[in-house]
Amino acid sequence: AETLPAAAEAALELDDDACGEALDWLDCVATQEAVRAALEARGLVAFVADGAVLPRRSGVDDTPLPDAVPFRCESSLRVELDTPQGGTIAGLGVPRGVTLIVGGGYHGKSTLLRALERGVYPHVPGDGREGVATDARALKLRAEDGRRVEGVAIDGFIRDLPLGRDTAHFRSDDASGSTSQAAGVVEALEAGACVLLMDEDTCATNFMTRDARMQALVAPEREPITPLVDRVRELYDDHGVSTVLVAGSSGDFFDVADTVIEMQSFAARDRGADASRIAAGGAATRRGEAVAPWIAPTPRIPVLRSVEPAGNDRGRRPRVAARGLRELRYGRSDLDLSGLEQLVDPSQTRAVGRALQWIASHGRPGASVAEHLDALDDLLDREGLDALGPAPAGRHPGNLARPRRLEIAGALNRLRTLRVDPPPGDPQQTRNAGQNAPEAKGEN
DSSP: OOHHHHHHHHHHSOOHHHHHHHHHHHHHHHHHHHHHHHHGGGTEEEEEETTOOOOEEETTEEEEOTTOOOOEEOGGGEEEEEETTTEEEEEEEEESSEEEEEESTTSSHHHHHHHHHHTTSOOOTTSSOTTEEEOTTEEEOOOOTTOOEEEEOOTTTBOOOGGGOOOTTEEESSOOHHHHHHHHHHHHHHHTOOEEEEEGGGSOHHHHOOOHHHHHHSOGGGOOBOOGGGTHHHHHHHHOOEEEEEOSSOOGGGGTOSEEEEEETTEEEEOHHHHHHHHHTTSOOOOOOOOOOOOOOOOOEEOGGGTSOOOOTTOOOOOEEEOSSSEEEETTEEEEOTTOTTOOOHHHHHHHHHHHHHHHHHOOTTOOHHHHHHHHHHHHHHHOGGGGOOOOTTOOOOSOOOOOHHHHHHHHHTOTTOOEEOOTTOGGGGSOTTOOOOOOOSOO
């Protein structure tokens, strides 16, 4: 009788100041969404407004760093975008293709990339990054030693392993840094990502490139890894997938980059012409390695019962709950989501768990991973988060925020129980569909 009326009054009887604040929030989000909607028509994957405050106060405090240097870019990189609420906004336009972010230590390379990865969401007023917008299909990738990989075709990057290990349908309970990142690229494309964001600090070095001296010592025919530097152009030219890479130590990507941005004291400079001149001048003698064309992998078909959360021994309903932002209790398993860096709220993590349950209980047998994600997107567009349940009829499922399909796919791919049916024509197809596949353990 006291708490609820007071809450209703505070929420509904807004004074002029509160109404003005609410309208500011609406205008702020609408402006950001208008910028994001304009990216594709302008051939961009991201935009960073001049004057944006990108540095954060600390690793555990996402508020703007006081007295931070505002972002700015030189004229050759600047674009102008028109918005209904905010008028014309000028700033850095990150074009489609292969973009390198270079520069000295502490000059803002990784800070810019973190702003781009968070730019898939709109920011609240006062965040400092209200002028940052990234294509909503952009995915941050990193190496993840020890992660689970199930039935992923990584043979475009890794093949001819010792002992005849199969990389066309690669399985491992303990993937290395290079194999986990190769799997991450293939899984990202499967889930619908069109922009890959990477920071060499968190990537597997041998997956990214092999320099000229290592090429001279270890002949290509003895190296099973085709590094990203030899695939990144093909990813864009043949598959339409752009890459934005922070590179602070290797210039091997100069040969394949469309755009090179140097960060100097949080200012962006166009260094594309200089990088091309250095690459053409023979300062490095790395040779591009001959690789077969990358064929799009066969869609994976998840075994639905392998996605079900295991209940306890007493037959009670399986528990699915977020343990903070990066860990999900899924039945009797703890699912590590630390590699999904674009999750921003535990309510999204809760919804990811519910989405996996929905796939297990409502997914169509024989449907691919992408088809399950399409069905989920359609369901949430039509019915909202209430559709995720499980909850008794008429009962709201709880504190949920909508995750992207890319994070739902990322959680599915990290399930230790996940199994996928072999593709048609594979020798393993003779086994009964749904049986557990043998796993490769202890990969070094």
